[in-house]
Amino acid sequence: MVDMPAPNPQRIVLPPHRERARRPRIVRLREWVKRNLFHSRMGTLLTVVTAAVGALLLYGIIYFVFVDANWRVITDNRWLLFAGGYPMDQEWRLWFSVSFVFLLIGMTYGTWASLGRRDHVFIVLVSGFAILLLAHGGAALWSTLWYLIAIGLLYVGYAITIRMPREAGPRRTLQQRIVTGLLIAALPIVLIVLLAFGGARPRELDGFVLNLVLAPVGIAGGLVLAIPLALGRASRMKAISWTCTTYIEVVRGAPLLGWLFVALFILDDVIGGELIVRAMVVLAVFTAAYMAEYIRGALQALPHGQGEAAHAIGLSQLQSTQLIVMPQALRISIPPMVGQAISIWKDTTLVTVILPLRELKGNADSAIAQFEFTPDRIEAYVFVAVVFWVVAFIMSRISQRVEGSLGIGER
Amino acid sequence: MSSETTTPAPAVREEIAQADDIIITENVDKWFGDFQALDDISLNVREHEIVVVLGPSGSGKSTFIRCLNRLEEHDAGKIVIDGIEMNDDVRNLNAIRSEVGMVFQQFNLFPHLSVMNNITLGPRKVRRMPKLDADALATQLLERVGIPEQADKYPAQLSGGQQQRVAIARALAMQPKIMLFDEPTSALDPEMIKEVLDVMQELARSGMTMIVVTHEMGFAREVADRLVFFDEGNVVEQGTPQHFFENPQEERTKLFLSQIL
Ligand SMILES: Nc1ncnc2c1ncn2[C@@H]1O[C@H](COP(=O)(O)OP(=O)(O)OP(=O)(O)O)[C@@H](O)[C@H]1O
Ligand SMILES: [Mg+2]
Numbered sequence: 001m002v003d004m005p006a007p008n009p010q011r012i013v014l015p016p017h018r019e020r021a022r023r024p025r026i027v028r029l030r031e032w033v034k035r036n037l038f039h040s041r042m043g044t045l046l047t048v049v050t051a052a053v054g055a056l057l058l059y060g061i062i063y064f065v066f067v068d069a070n071w072r073v074i075t076d077n078r079w080l081l082f083a084g085g086y087p088m089d090q091e092w093r094l095w096f097s098v099s100f101v102f103l104l105i106g107m108t109y110g111t112w113a114s115l116g117r118r119d120h121v122f123i124v125l126v127s128g129f130a131i132l133l134l135a136h137g138g139a140a141l142w143s144t145l146w147y148l149i150a151i152g153l154l155y156v157g158y159a160i161t162i163r164m165p166r167e168a169g170p171r172r173t174l175q176q177r178i179v180t181g182l183l184i185a186a187l188p189i190v191l192i193v194l195l196a197f198g199g200a201r202p203r204e205l206d207g208f209v210l211n212l213v214l215a216p217v218g219i220a221g222g223l224v225l226a227i228p229l230a231l232g233r234a235s236r237m238k239a240i241s242w243t244c245t246t247y248i249e250v251v252r253g254a255p256l257l258g259w260l261f262v263a264l265f266i267l268d269d270v271i272g273g274e275l276i277v278r279a280m281v282v283l284a285v286f287t288a289a290y291m292a293e294y295i296r297g298a299l300q301a302l303p304h305g306q307g308e309a310a311h312a313i314g315l316s317q318l319q320s321t322q323l324i325v326m327p328q329a330l331r332i333s334i335p336p337m338v339g340q341a342i343s344i345w346k347d348t349t350l351v352t353v354i355l356p357l358r359e360l361k362g363n364a365d366s367a368i369a370q371f372e373f374t375p376d377r378i379e380a381y382v383f384v385a386v387v388f389w390v391v392a393f394i395m396s397r398i399s400q401r402v403e404g405s406l407g408i409g410e411r
Numbered sequence: 412m413s414s415e416t417t418t419p420a421p422a423v424r425e426e427i428a429q430a431d432d433i434i435i436t437e438n439v440d441k442w443f444g445d446f447q448a449l450d451d452i453s454l455n456v457r458e459h460e461i462v463v464v465l466g467p468s469g470s471g472k473s474t475f476i477r478c479l480n481r482l483e484e485h486d487a488g489k490i491v492i493d494g495i496e497m498n499d500d501v502r503n504l505n506a507i508r509s510e511v512g513m514v515f516q517q518f519n520l521f522p523h524l525s526v527m528n529n530i531t532l533g534p535r536k537v538r539r540m541p542k543l544d545a546d547a548l549a550t551q552l553l554e555r556v557g558i559p560e561q562a563d564k565y566p567a568q569l570s571g572g573q574q575q576r577v578a579i580a581r582a583l584a585m586q587p588k589i590m591l592f593d594e595p596t597s598a599l600d601p602e603m604i605k606e607v608l609d610v611m612q613e614l615a616r617s618g619m620t621m622i623v624v625t626h627e628m629g630f631a632r633e634v635a636d637r638l639v640f641f642d643e644g645n646v647v648e649q650g651t652p653q654h655f656f657e658n659p660q661e662e663r664t665k666l667f668l669s670q671i672l
Contacts, residue, residue, distance in 0.1 A: 167563055303519070305515055305517050305519035306519060306521065308482050308515070308519065309519035309520070309521070310521075311480075311481075311508065312480060312482065312508065312511075312512070312513040312515075312582070313508075313532065313537065313581065313582065313584075313585055314505060314509045314533055314585060315532075315533070315536060315537060316505075319536055319537075323532065324521055327523050328521075328522070328523055331523065
């Protein structure tokens with residue numbers, strides 16, 4: 001009864017009229033250079049100046065890294081910087097966690113995105129950096145091996161998941177469910193591996209390990225709190241919406257530093273317990289306020305028709321929120337959420353300032369407090385900065401790629 | 412259409428509830444703040460009847476049919492759908508919503524779900540239908556609306572006409588007794604309007620009770636059993652297509668028709 005739509009004249013593509021001769025590559029290159037670098041006198045000047053400054057900078061960096069710097073402050077303090085007070089004989093727990101997370105990263109890429117040439121280059125560079133650090137001095141051969149296993153697992157996870165069908169269907173759904181489930185379970189699993197069954201005590205989480213634990217707990221906890229907060233603020237019931245609004249505005253009214261003071265002094269009297277747990281609570285509570293606002297913005301951006309269509313097919317308010325509204329709102333709010341996550345990642349260094357918790361930056365301070373390393377302050381901080389940047393870069397990269405591939409369902 | 416008489420239907424028919432009325436509305440008012448969008452509407456629809464609602468922009472057409480599945484809450488009067496009265500009782504509301512399907516001007520498909528999942532969501536979550544059965548039902552409905560090959564795509568990958576046909580399939584998946592259409596072709600490019608109207612026409616022939624807000628006069632003339640003309644929240648005139656197109660009584664109706672035809 002319904003016939004095939006008539007061919008749409010706009011969709012008809014004709015073959016090219018004639019073969020176009022491609023100009024030689026060198027000619028095209030020359031034109032590109034001319035057009036982009038030397039198109040005018042001013043352009044030429046700018047290009048030359050930029051190139052000169054860049055060369056000088058590059059020279060300075062290379063000279064510092066390879067000639068001037070004394071990297072022994074890092075290599076000799078490897079364990080202090082990365083794991084600090086974590087029991088050394090439990091090192092396998094750290095590597096087990098790293099391997100598990102790398103495997104998951106591989107699976108995430110394989111399921112929702114794909115590794116491009118840039119990603120491979122990045123992985124190789126970071127690995128070179130890591131192996132240089134680990135293998136230096138030869139004492140940590142096992143660690144190097146562990147690292148290689150972890151990277152291997154990343155590619156294994158990727159290879160398995162990338163094979164699966166990309167188009168919608170029951171198998172794809174199953175795969176997405178499994179990987180999503182693993183991602184949700186990852187943090188508890190890692191915490192159990194690190195702490196339970198004869199692992200470290202919470203206060204022994206130290207150095208870079210502490211950053212790597214605090215940030216995800218803050219981000220995940222923040223997200224879990226943020227969803228009801230955002231819904232609450234948008235609620236029609238005034239008591240609920242005022243409560244949530246007050247929470248959000250109060251928390252955003254003071255800097256994280258201030259809230260960490262609260263954790264140190266006030267919460268000590270109120271709930272007591274491990275300092276690190278209080279720090280986690282504060283990070284989560286703080287992050288939640290910001291994330292809630294991003295989610296609320298996304299809720300407002302969703303067309304009304306979505307909720308109406310959900311009701312029209314008989315879904316309850318709860319089902320509509322859970323199945324229709326929230327998944328879309330969360331997707332819209334991915335970019336600002338990642339911004340918030342990266343910001344919390346960097347802000348984990350703040351715990352050193354107030355709390356006697358020692359994360360990477362704090363332990364770098366300890367490293368250069370040793371008499372023989374006092375001249376190597378810059379090396380230590382440059383190293384810390386690079387490590388933070390690498391993780392932040394990975395976070396933004398993954399989110400970009402995942403966001404891109406989720407975009408398929410958007411209008 | 413069968414019971415046409417030589418005398419034109421009265422301009423405003425006094426509504427008397429009959430046994431086979433599946434939709435009964437009595438003296439329904441709807442206010443938005445201090446603006447009255449529906450003013451004392453009484454309009455009954457028989458089972459299997461196709462009612463086309465016409466009227467200028469802002470006359471309350473959407474508001475009226477949205478009251479029929481409680482996307483809007485009416486402020487006064489009575490609405491009874493298939494014997495169930497619309498009130499604050501949530502069970503009644505759920506019962507009514509599962510009997511009334513709705514198709515929107517903007518399709519309102521769920522963009523994060525595949526076509527298949529758009530259609531099966533209602534049956535699975537509301538009717539607790541097993542996945543396999545729901546999938547089979549969806550496949551059958553996609554065939555009925557003429558796009559069985561699009562099951563695994565996402566809404567954004569379909570043309571407007573295809574999206575609206577998926578939306579019809581999604582509503583039909585709840586196996587409703589009544590279908591409401593709010594300007595289902597107004598957001599479509601001209602070449603896609605026909606494919607959607609064809610599906611609606613087939614639906615009408617299958618005996619579905621339908622209320623259709625539309626400006627497609629060809630559809631109204633061919634398919635409707637009754638035309639209802641809304642203006643400023645009132646039903647100004649109603650009757651058979653023949654009555655409307657050949658012998659409209661009210662000035663407002665004539666003015667409206669002269670502009671639209
Ligand atoms: N949520 C709302 N809040 C306030 N006023 C509203 C709301 N919804 C509709 N109205 C008003 O009620 C009147 C009737 O609106 P309705 O959408 O029912 O008109 P319509 O006949 O469907 O018009 P159109 O052909 O433009 O769709 C309009 O004047 C509109 O501005
Ligand atoms: Mg309307």
